[in-house]
Amino acid sequence: MPRAVERKEHPLSMRLPETDIAIIDRAAALRGRSRTDFVRDAAVRAAEDVLMETAPIRMSPAGFKAFMATMSGPAAPVPEMVELFQRPAPWESTRTGKRR
Template sequence: MATKPDRKEYPISMRLPEADVAMIDRAAGMRGRSRTDFVRDAAVRAAEDVLMDSHLIRMSPDGFAEFMAIVSETAAPIPEMVEVANRPAPWEDGYVPKR
């Protein structure tokens, strides 16, 4: 009896409105990608985002106590960040953009 080889790729089929396909094709073309590559990349990125948002992190009580001690410490100021935070906003400094 012949055995089936393991599949490395699986087809996915979907029905989309013409306007959606046109937009996907336009964006894929702008990236120099095929429709398939563009949709596959977008779907994988969306799946990764969902999985990363819902990932449960487990740690021991000792590990959690250590984590809480570290995040509860007073942060040391970063001089460059302090300087940026203290700059006046453009609209507070009399800044008028050129037209």
């Protein structure tokens, strides 16, 4: 008697308006992907985001105490961020050395 083979793939069917299909196809083409691959990856990423937003963070009492102490303490500037925010934006004029 033949053994049942476990399916590794499960079909998913959706009905979408032509405008949605056109957008998906255009984006998939820009990424060099098939519609199926593009939609699957986008759906999995969206699902992972939702799960990460709702996943509880577990830590020991000592870890929580250290976390709260860090969060309650004074903020320290990050030199790289300070430098980044002092740079003019790419669309700002740098010919005169002054920001608009």
